[in-house]
Amino acid sequence: MSNKETMGKTLTVALLLCIVCSIVVAGSVVALKPIQQKNKALNLKANILSAAGLLESGSNAEKIEADFAAIQPRLVDLETGEYVDPSVVGKTAALDYDQRKAAKDPELSEAIDGSEDIANIKRRVRYAKVYVVEQEGQLETIILPVSGYGLWSTLHGFLALEGDANTIVGLGFYEHAETPGLGGEVDNPNWKAIWPGKKVYDLDASDTPKIEVVKGAVDRSRTDAQYLVDGLSGATLTSRGITNLVQYWAGEHGFQQYLNRLRSGV
Numbered sequence: 001m002s003n004k005e006t007m008g009k010t011l012t013v014a015l016l017l018c019i020v021c022s023i024v025v026a027g028s029v030v031a032l033k034p035i036q037q038k039n040k041a042l043n044l045k046a047n048i049l050s051a052a053g054l055l056e057s058g059s060n061a062e063k064i065e066a067d068f069a070a071i072q073p074r075l076v077d078l079e080t081g082e083y084v085d086p087s088v089v090g091k092t093a094a095l096d097y098d099q100r101k102a103a104k105d106p107e108l109s110e111a112i113d114g115s116e117d118i119a120n121i122k123r124r125v126r127y128a129k130v131y132v133v134e135q136e137g138q139l140e141t142i143i144l145p146v147s148g149y150g151l152w153s154t155l156h157g158f159l160a161l162e163g164d165a166n167t168i169v170g171l172g173f174y175e176h177a178e179t180p181g182l183g184g185e186v187d188n189p190n191w192k193a194i195w196p197g198k199k200v201y202d203l204d205a206s207d208t209p210k211i212e213v214v215k216g217a218v219d220r221s222r223t224d225a226q227y228l229v230d231g232l233s234g235a236t237l238t239s240r241g242i243t244n245l246v247q248y249w250a251g252e253h254g255f256q257q258y259l260n261r262l263r264s265g266v
């Protein structure tokens with residue numbers, strides 16, 4: 001056998017192998033995409049339930065779907081604080097609206113002025129997707145999407161409030177890239193357990209958010225302790241990011257109008 005022939009055969013085999021591998025990889029990507037999307041949607045639902053204190057430990061996919069059925073997604077016009085029909089964003093159901101995608105769409109969002117952008121999110125959506133839980137016509141829980149920059153990344157999560165639109169039920173993040181053991185402690189159940197019962201606003205004084213993550217531990221004897229959350233140790237910058245994002249979304253450019261409306265019952 002000549003050298004030339006051997007080289008040609010080697011190249012042909014290598015080429016065929018490349019083609020077969022490409023087909024397998026491309027096929028897997030296409031075949032797995034719907035499964036990935038389904039899992040992502042399920043993870044989001046589990047996080048919404050978790051913020052609302054409705055996620056039972058060990059829940060499987062069916063249980064999560066069944067529990068999520070008690071939660072109604074609604075669209076809110078952030079300027080007016082009113083509910084709007086999903087048709088304003090070209091959807092038939094509020095659940096289908098992708099708020100994070102809308103934040104990149106110039107038709108559905110606008111750039112935030114630097115001084116107002118305390119959460120460092122760059123763009124403000126006109127419409128936000130909230131989730132509400134009602135019991136016999138009474139508002140039980142309001143779950144708000146929140147996002148903002150920490151030290152390394154934008155954290156995306158949910159802040160759940162009681163029907164009084166002030167008392168916190170829970171805060172949790174489903175996506176971030178803060179350092180495990182430092183800023184990543186936002187996921188630590190012990191730290192998350194500090195949030196329930198805290199108040200966002202001192203409504204006797206104003207409707208400007210007062211909640212704050214402080215440096216170190218909160219002195220429980222302080223009269224304003226209900227607005228303060230212990231900081232994450234060694235992660236002051238992530239902690240500050242959490243304060244900023246909660247204050248932004250509870251503030252006048254976030255859900256302030258909506259929450260005021262809920263409290264006044266209109």
Ligand SMILES: Cc1cc2nc3c(=O)[nH]c(=O)nc-3n(C[C@H](O)[C@H](O)[C@H](O)COP(=O)(O)O)c2cc1C
Pocket residue numbers: 151152178179180182183184232233234235236237238239
């Ligand atoms: C590798 C590395 C990763 C870090 N990750 C975080 C982080 O995720 N969040 C954070 O706030 N600080 C992080 N820090 C620490 C900050 O640089 C800064 O020192 C810290 O936020 C100050 O917090 P302290 O005053 O509580 O110590 C990290 C530092 C290093 C060296």
